[in-house]
Amino acid sequence: MRRGFLATSKAKERIDKAVSDSNTPVLPKFTELSHGVVPEAGVPKDYKPDFDHEYNEFSADTLNYPKKVAVYTSIPARGCNDKPSDIPGGWAECFIPGELKRELYSTPGFPRVPLAPTGGKAYCIKELEEPGRNDLGLFATRLIHAGDLVVDERPMLVVSGGSNVPLPESIASYMAEQLRQVTTLEQLKQVIFHGWGTLVKTAFDRMADEYKEEFMALANSHEHDGSDEIVGRIRTNGIQALDGAGSAVCKDISRVNHSCGPNTSFSWHTESFSVQLIAVRDIPPNTEITISYCNKLAPASERATTLAPYEISSCICTDTGLSCFDPARSKIGDARRAKFAQDIIALTPPFEKPPPGTPKDAWVQPALRRFRELEEEGLEGTEYYQKTAHQLMNVYTFLQDMEKTLFYAGKLKGVYKFYEKKELDMMYFNEEEIRESPMWTMGNLHKMGAPVFVSFAPLE
Numbered sequence: 001m002r003r004g005f006l007a008t009s010k011a012k013e014r015i016d017k018a019v020s021d022s023n024t025p026v027l028p029k030f031t032e033l034s035h036g037v038v039p040e041a042g043v044p045k046d047y048k049p050d051f052d053h054e055y056n057e058f059s060a061d062t063l064n065y066p067k068k069v070a071v072y073t074s075i076p077a078r079g080c081n082d083k084p085s086d087i088p089g090g091w092a093e094c095f096i097p098g099e100l101k102r103e104l105y106s107t108p109g110f111p112r113v114p115l116a117p118t119g120g121k122a123y124c125i126k127e128l129e130e131p132g133r134n135d136l137g138l139f140a141t142r143l144i145h146a147g148d149l150v151v152d153e154r155p156m157l158v159v160s161g162g163s164n165v166p167l168p169e170s171i172a173s174y175m176a177e178q179l180r181q182v183t184t185l186e187q188l189k190q191v192i193f194h195g196w197g198t199l200v201k202t203a204f205d206r207m208a209d210e211y212k213e214e215f216m217a218l219a220n221s222h223e224h225d226g227s228d229e230i231v232g233r234i235r236t237n238g239i240q241a242l243d244g245a246g247s248a249v250c251k252d253i254s255r256v257n258h259s260c261g262p263n264t265s266f267s268w269h270t271e272s273f274s275v276q277l278i279a280v281r282d283i284p285p286n287t288e289i290t291i292s293y294c295n296k297l298a299p300a301s302e303r304a305t306t307l308a309p310y311e312i313s314s315c316i317c318t319d320t321g322l323s324c325f326d327p328a329r330s331k332i333g334d335a336r337r338a339k340f341a342q343d344i345i346a347l348t349p350p351f352e353k354p355p356p357g358t359p360k361d362a363w364v365q366p367a368l369r370r371f372r373e374l375e376e377e378g379l380e381g382t383e384y385y386q387k388t389a390h391q392l393m394n395v396y397t398f399l400q401d402m403e404k405t406l407f408y409a410g411k412l413k414g415v416y417k418f419y420e421k422k423e424l425d426m427m428y429f430n431e432e433e434i435r436e437s438p439m440w441t442m443g444n445l446h447k448m449g450a451p452v453f454v455s456f457a458p459l460e
């Protein structure tokens with residue numbers, strides 16, 4: 001059924017489809033859905049999966065959607081015959097709530113063109129040479145510095161999470177009726193896969209041919225669990241988008257493999273409608289570029305559960321050669337990760353003059369150990385690393401050790417850019433300004449033996 005169709009030539013060229021109001025059933029999150037080889041895969045025997053897809057069509061320029069509708073829309077708007085190269089940064093085919101689209105367009109400057117990578121493109125996509133792997137990954141083609149923008153990419157497809165999208169009335173009531181007939185939880189999940197697949201297929205059909213090809217060439221770790229070819233690829237390659245409310249499938253970033261100690265961190269940027277990858281430590285040439293698919297601070301068993309749907313069962317993320325889930329390795333990693341979150345190391349310089357021969361930074365050792373452990377775990381992309389690097393930079397300014405001050409400023413740079421979304425101020429790299437800083441001046445008093453009341457907490 002088509003209502004409200006705007007019969008102008010422009011509207012014929014550039015249209016959004018909106019599926020109408022409904023009482024959405026509460027769907028399990030994708031993470032709770034089946035994976036692996038599911039014997040009951042496919043819709044239940046009595047399930048009649050044919051239903052009409054009911055939608056209205058709107059001009060792509062409109063934001064005036066009725067309440068509680070989900071829309072198929074291209075962001076930014078584009079003409080039917082446009083190729084991705086016709087629009088700077090390309091466009092994302094989306095299936096999102098209409099209200100969200102309205103909100104996006106109220107973001108100042110939306111949708112600005114994604115940013116150029118620092119120093120130009122610095123990666124290629126190629127086959128992994130690791131034994132037992134025959135898939136692709138991203139590799140640095142030159143040295144990438146901590147803090148560099150590796151890529152800012154507008155996705156090919158963005159879909160809101162299953163439970164965030166209002167289902168069309170026809171599908172919702174159809175599914176509700178069918179759901180009454182299912183007898184097992186697995187059947188319920190299979191019906192949900194099917195319903196969800198029907199909805200995202202429309203978004204896929206709207207994609208440009210070259211995007212469709214790229215999308216179908218992506219990995220699929222959900223071939224035997226009832227997810228169809230499109231849903232399977234979204235589950236395998238989707239990156240958190242829309243500030244956690246959706247999933248984005250990208251041409252390049254979806255080729256990045258997982259590490260529990262990754263060298264880049266990704267973030268969603270509404271104003272450019274894109275995903276950014278920032279290096280959190282230096283990445284030498286020919287090194288694989290990685291992100292974390294899970295909460296990297298969680299214990300290994302929890303990480304293993306999150307990674308199982310990706311068919312990642314043995315994740316070798318460090319140069320120990322052991323899987324992160326190996327009990328011998330995870331015992332150390334788990335204890336450290338728990339400590340990072342719980343023990344805050346506050347440092348206080350000693351009031352008493354230490355015995356002769358004591359290194360002047362003896363009291364800094366707990367934070368230095370923490371810093372070393374964070375690096376050994378590959379957790380440079382965490383707030384704990386940011387705080388500890390900041391703490392050590394301040395401590396060494398106080399101790400008037402220029403070399404180490406600059407060293408920790410360099411360590412802070414990458415993660416600071418990721419969390420603060422701006423460059424670390426150049427004054428932290430300017431020797432003259434460091435010498436004039438209050439912390440350095442306070443260090444003078446300490447050096448002269450005056451009692452100095454100062455505490456270095458990692459939250460500074």
Ligand SMILES: C[S@@+](CC[C@H](N)C(=O)[O-])C[C@H]1O[C@@H](n2cnc3c(N)ncnc32)[C@H](O)[C@@H]1O
Nearest residue numbers: 135136219221236237254255256257258310312
């Ligand atoms: C988003 S894709 C990454 C790109 C993929 N390697 C490719 O060839 O297109 C996710 C899939 O890559 C593989 N993968 C990613 N990280 C891995 C890791 N650390 N160990 C083993 N397989 C991994 C898994 O098959 C996973 O389902």
